[in-house]
Amino acid sequence: MSSIVKGYTYDIFISYRQKDNKHDSWVTEFVDNLKGELESTFKEDISIYFDENPHDRLQETYNVDKSLEGKLKCLIFIPIISQTYCDTKSFAWQSEFLPFNRMAKEDQFGKEIKLRNGNVASRILPIRIHDLDPEDVNLFEKETGSVMRSVDFVFKTSSGVNRPLRANEDHPNDNLNKTFYRDQINKTANAIKEIITGLQLEQTPQVKEKSQTSKLPEEVTKGKKMTVQETPPGYTKRKLLSTAIISGILIIIVVIVAYPKLFHTGKNKVARDPDGRISLAVNSFDNLTGDTTLNAWRDGISELLIGNLGSSKELSVQNSQTMFEVIESMGQSKNASLVPSLSREAAMKLKAGAYITGSFHKTGNKIRIQLKLIDTKSDELLWTGKVDGNLNSDYIDLTDSLSKQVKNFLEIRALEKSSNQDFRDAFTNSADAYRKYIEGMNSFMNSDYLSAIQSYKEALNIDSTFTLAAFYIAYTNSTIGTAESIPQAAIWTQKAYAGKEKLPENYQLWLEMCRAFYFTKNSNEILTYLNALENSGIKSRLYWFDIGITYASEEIYDKAVKPFEKIESISSEWGADWKFLQYYSWFGFTLHQTGDHKKEARVFETGLKLFPDNPWLLFGQSRCAISQGDSARASDLVKKLIEISKKSGVSEITIESEAGLLYLEAESFEKAEEHYRRALKLSPSNVWRMCDLSNCLIHYDRNVEEGMNLVKRGLEIYPGNWYLLQLQGQGLYKQGKYEEADSVLLVAKDSLPTWSYPLNKQIQDVKNALADIK
Numbered sequence: 001m002s003s004i005v006k007g008y009t010y011d012i013f014i015s016y017r018q019k020d021n022k023h024d025s026w027v028t029e030f031v032d033n034l035k036g037e038l039e040s041t042f043k044e045d046i047s048i049y050f051d052e053n054p055h056d057r058l059q060e061t062y063n064v065d066k067s068l069e070g071k072l073k074c075l076i077f078i079p080i081i082s083q084t085y086c087d088t089k090s091f092a093w094q095s096e097f098l099p100f101n102r103m104a105k106e107d108q109f110g111k112e113i114k115l116r117n118g119n120v121a122s123r124i125l126p127i128r129i130h131d132l133d134p135e136d137v138n139l140f141e142k143e144t145g146s147v148m149r150s151v152d153f154v155f156k157t158s159s160g161v162n163r164p165l166r167a168n169e170d171h172p173n174d175n176l177n178k179t180f181y182r183d184q185i186n187k188t189a190n191a192i193k194e195i196i197t198g199l200q201l202e203q204t205p206q207v208k209e210k211s212q213t214s215k216l217p218e219e220v221t222k223g224k225k226m227t228v229q230e231t232p233p234g235y236t237k238r239k240l241l242s243t244a245i246i247s248g249i250l251i252i253i254v255v256i257v258a259y260p261k262l263f264h265t266g267k268n269k270v271a272r273d274p275d276g277r278i279s280l281a282v283n284s285f286d287n288l289t290g291d292t293t294l295n296a297w298r299d300g301i302s303e304l305l306i307g308n309l310g311s312s313k314e315l316s317v318q319n320s321q322t323m324f325e326v327i328e329s330m331g332q333s334k335n336a337s338l339v340p341s342l343s344r345e346a347a348m349k350l351k352a353g354a355y356i357t358g359s360f361h362k363t364g365n366k367i368r369i370q371l372k373l374i375d376t377k378s379d380e381l382l383w384t385g386k387v388d389g390n391l392n393s394d395y396i397d398l399t400d401s402l403s404k405q406v407k408n409f410l411e412i413r414a415l416e417k418s419s420n421q422d423f424r425d426a427f428t429n430s431a432d433a434y435r436k437y438i439e440g441m442n443s444f445m446n447s448d449y450l451s452a453i454q455s456y457k458e459a460l461n462i463d464s465t466f467t468l469a470a471f472y473i474a475y476t477n478s479t480i481g482t483a484e485s486i487p488q489a490a491i492w493t494q495k496a497y498a499g500k501e502k503l504p505e506n507y508q509l510w511l512e513m514c515r516a517f518y519f520t521k522n523s524n525e526i527l528t529y530l531n532a533l534e535n536s537g538i539k540s541r542l543y544w545f546d547i548g549i550t551y552a553s554e555e556i557y558d559k560a561v562k563p564f565e566k567i568e569s570i571s572s573e574w575g576a577d578w579k580f581l582q583y584y585s586w587f588g589f590t591l592h593q594t595g596d597h598k599k600e601a602r603v604f605e606t607g608l609k610l611f612p613d614n615p616w617l618l619f620g621q622s623r624c625a626i627s628q629g630d631s632a633r634a635s636d637l638v639k640k641l642i643e644i645s646k647k648s649g650v651s652e653i654t655i656e657s658e659a660g661l662l663y664l665e666a667e668s669f670e671k672a673e674e675h676y677r678r679a680l681k682l683s684p685s686n687v688w689r690m691c692d693l694s695n696c697l698i699h700y701d702r703n704v705e706e707g708m709n710l711v712k713r714g715l716e717i718y719p720g721n722w723y724l725l726q727l728q729g730q731g732l733y734k735q736g737k738y739e740e741a742d743s744v745l746l747v748a749k750d751s752l753p754t755w756s757y758p759l760n761k762q763i764q765d766v767k768n769a770l771a772d773i774k
Contacts, residue, residue, distance in 0.1 A: 127153060129164035
């Protein structure tokens with residue numbers, strides 16, 4: 001079984017001393033358990049090299065260099081760190097650990113990779129099975145250049161026991177580390193998944209056509225843009241949002257749209273207790289059937305409602321005894337019907353935010369129970385509901401149904417109150433589904449995309465008509481941007497589209513626009529939807545942010561500025577600057593494209609007050625200073641940016657690549673080329689460093705022939721990759737080979753799963769050139 005990443009033999013290599021496995025087969029058992037955990041963690045099969053056949057293990061008599069081309073060509077190296085592993089004379093140390101450490105530094109990914117959540121992790125994942133001597137730890141950290149961050153399988157007791165943790169311990173609570181074997185296996189599998197997902201993200205070439213989050217959009221000059229992220233085949237998301245690394249932190253831009261409330265029946269809002277819960281009073285129900293034998297149900301219905309509603313942690317429901325005492329204090333009999341004004345007075349005495357009144361009467365052979373939910377302060381009707389059935393035989397189902405409806409309505413209200421106002425609207429009648437949706441959105445905003453997808457799917461399982469949950473599954477897959485996730489994004493976009501009628505008109509327009517990126521891939525259609533959405537009157541900053549970056553992806557920068565300015569006015573009206581990093585990055589970039597460097601500088605200053613020393617904002621500030629010719633300030637900012645990047649663990653290769661992008665966007669092409677050449681020299685076999693330099697050479701007419709040679713080398717490594725084909729097509733166009741360019745660019749377009757304005761603009765330029773010849 002080969003690696004899930006092309007060019008690698010295995011996904012995982014297990015390195016250990018034979019003496020740590022000889023007597024109790026601890027390593028063998030660990031590998032078996034890990035394999036089982038990985039099967040339930042990954043959709044794909046993960047390949048592990050472990051010496052199941054001892055005679056196949058790397059031996060001293062082997063040509064190690066040749067062996068390294070195979071077995072050690074892996075994504076993750078797992079050394080089993082024991083009291084004997086860190087031995088400079090041992091075979092595992094000399095012929096496995098040290099060579100992988102050296103190889104990883106030089107391959108296309110590097111030894112440290114950026115995780116999806118923004119952290120940096122090493123591809124060396126140590127499993128520690130003993131407390132180590134200080135000199136062993138120092139040796140490990142000296143060779144790796146980083147602190148040993150291990151997953152520990154150590155059983156340690158106060159009596160001096162120091163041994164590997166077993167799957168089945170006789171006295172597990174004696175372990176001072178309070179760790180359990182099964183949990184540590186799970187933690188190992190999760191760490192592996194984070195690393196491999198990070199590698200897959202880096203393996204996907206991210207077209208920086210809307211990549212403001214990290215390196216900022218694309219390498220842009222004179223209205224043209226086209227850059228590549230250090231990764232192979234795939235794609236980021238609709239509207240070509242992409243990722244890039246400045247500080248060694250990986251963040252993919254978040255684009256969310258929020259809309260008006262579905263459940264507001266006017267301007268009513270339910271009052272809440274100081275703890276945020278909605279307090280509720282439930283009155284007895286009026287018997288309007290004319291049948292006095294049913295009088296017991298006056299309190300019976302309210303009791304069942306109180307019991308059901310009281311289970312909600314978002315609600316504070318007054319018990320029936322308290323209601324009885326309040327009604328008596330008003331000089332009323334609990335058995336008498338209360339006029340509406342007295343029901344409200346009782347609720348006010350109890351300081352309840354809302355109260356329930358109701359009645360039941362006969363409809364043919366059935367009983368109809370009607371319920372009203374009323375705001376105590378305003379006396380406005382918030383919600384009404386009714387159920388029909390046989391009160392004697394169906395009373396539990398009837399009251400459960402009413403309780404569920406009321407609970408959903410009120411819980412959604414309570415959840416909305418505690419949710420981010422820019423994405424609190426969801427269009428579901430299920431509080432449980434809404435809760436999962438909010439959970440997903442919070443994970444999404446924190447760049448925990450897999451957790452977000454899981455929460456959205458759980459919301460959809462609860463409410464199968466929850467169209468917005470389906471849409472955000474698509475959107476998050478699009479944001480992840482791997483070769484695997486992009487087809488999923490298209491599939492879920494279509495699923496959401498099938499339920500678009502359940503959404504208000506403005507939502508439908510937004511969904512139509514998203515669908516256009518995956519299916520029709522028509523720029524005019526996208527712009528038509530954009531124009532309609534722009535005139536919707538919706539007051540959500542995330543909504544306007546989405547409009548702004550969409551216009552930017554279409555390179556219509558003057559129109560892109562207006563939505564960002566709309567966000568400024570909304571923030572001013574709400575009394576605080578928006579604490580959303582991507583907004584300042586994108587707004588600054590868009591202003592840069594329009595040449596308004598004065599306002600661009602102000603935007604970055606505002607952003608840095610909210611996000612001090614943020615590398616993306618410092619990147620934008622540096623670019624702005626370079627473009628303004630302020631060399632002294634630019635020099636200081638660039639030095640600061642490099643210093644922060646190094647502290648974050650960013651490799652010298654990535655720093656040089658980022659510097660190239662910085663100068664390219666500032667239209668300082670000579671400096672950009674200089675840094676790109678340095679990056680390629682540091683990693684001569686890295687295809688994405690080839691792409692950086694070839695893009696600079698071809699796109700900006702610095703040396704088209706050399707750029708084409710680099711593209712040719714890249715295509716030998718990743719044949720058929722759409723971005724390399726795009727560069728090749730552009731180079732052919734520059735060389736006047738229009739027919740060849742047209743053919744290559746059309747192949748690139750067919751390989752790309754979504755819409756790309758720059759690619760389609762190149763195709764149109766080639767077709768215009770062919771038409772001129774004719």
